[in-house]
Amino acid sequence: MLTRFPVTAAALLALAVLSGCGGATESAASPSASATAAKDKKYQFQAAKADCMKQKGFKYVPYVYPEPKGTDEGRLRAAGDHQAMRKYREKYGFGVFALYVYPKELGNPQVKPDKPEAVDPNWKIQSSLSKAQNQAYRKAMEACEIATANQLFGLNLKQGTDYYRQAGVASNRAVRTTVNSDPKLVELAAAMATCLKGKGYAIADTTPMAMAERGEAEFRAQEDKLGRAQMKDVPDVAPPRKEDEIPMIYAPTLTPEDAKPYLAKEIKAALDDVDCGKDFYPAYLPKESEIRARVNDQYGM
Numbered sequence: 001m002l003t004r005f006p007v008t009a010a011a012l013l014a015l016a017v018l019s020g021c022g023g024a025t026e027s028a029a030s031p032s033a034s035a036t037a038a039k040d041k042k043y044q045f046q047a048a049k050a051d052c053m054k055q056k057g058f059k060y061v062p063y064v065y066p067e068p069k070g071t072d073e074g075r076l077r078a079a080g081d082h083q084a085m086r087k088y089r090e091k092y093g094f095g096v097f098a099l100y101v102y103p104k105e106l107g108n109p110q111v112k113p114d115k116p117e118a119v120d121p122n123w124k125i126q127s128s129l130s131k132a133q134n135q136a137y138r139k140a141m142e143a144c145e146i147a148t149a150n151q152l153f154g155l156n157l158k159q160g161t162d163y164y165r166q167a168g169v170a171s172n173r174a175v176r177t178t179v180n181s182d183p184k185l186v187e188l189a190a191a192m193a194t195c196l197k198g199k200g201y202a203i204a205d206t207t208p209m210a211m212a213e214r215g216e217a218e219f220r221a222q223e224d225k226l227g228r229a230q231m232k233d234v235p236d237v238a239p240p241r242k243e244d245e246i247p248m249i250y251a252p253t254l255t256p257e258d259a260k261p262y263l264a265k266e267i268k269a270a271l272d273d274v275d276c277g278k279d280f281y282p283a284y285l286p287k288e289s290e291i292r293a294r295v296n297d298q299y300g301m
Helices: 009-019 033-055 072-078 082-092 121-127 131-153 163-179 183-198 208-229 256-276 280-298
Strands: 005-007 249-251
Touching: 033 131, 033 280, 072 082, 072 280, 082 256, 082 280, 121 131, 131 163, 163 208, 163 280, 183 208, 183 256, 183 280, 208 249, 208 256, 208 280
Parallel strands: none
Antiparallel strands: 005 249
16 A cells, blocks of 8 residues: 655656656766766755754755666657657556556555665655654755855855755756757647547647647646545646746555556546657657756756
8 A cells, every 4th residue: 555645846857857758868878077076066965954954953965766677669769769669568558657566666655665775765764754753854954955056166046945856847848949949849749739639639839848748747636636635735736837947746555456547547548648659759768868867967856
């Protein structure tokens, strides 16, 4: 049984970085100098955040998620290869309800992984706190994240804002403004939309970024609706999403058997999506990955 949990901006941003539209965007086998520098930034950020938290009277353990091991299959998906993307989606769909059907394999945060280094030790620290202590802890952490990011990376983020959410907004904005003004991507996205409409899908927005995100977004909304229905302390309906905003997703309690019917529908939609987008994704995904990598570097992600 999986426990309900809110998927935060930080978690969704990490998911966007690791998954991408095709599932499992992966880096090259040999790390470049820029990749090494980005990794160093992450460790610097975590160490400085821990020092800041200590000064505020809280324990925080510097932690950087292990880098996913790249594979040839993953690199093909990241490049928009149709067959590689199709193979992935035949099992995992867009990667939404697959998280419940294959919790360990896909790293569901509520399931203990086989490798202890894949567990953020700060979850245990926070889970031991009372509600009031947790609120104080989160407030201190958000202040430390903003102060640390501004100091280390030369950013100008305002206190009282969520660091990861701001990074996500910046990443989404950079992608949207670039890809949606690319004439070739606009043409390919329109052709993909026409194909999906022919299969019976309602397409409200045919811009490139919207076409790349629409499938996963539809099933994330279903996931959130199920989660909200199981919780008494959150609204049943999600608030309207602002442009470029990373939404808070309330994950439901679902066993693998509970989730299989949802995944079956998701897989069908994901295969229709990738088939209609067989010309779109090879042009879109590498461009999106490059943009997000650049913004991630600016924010020390």
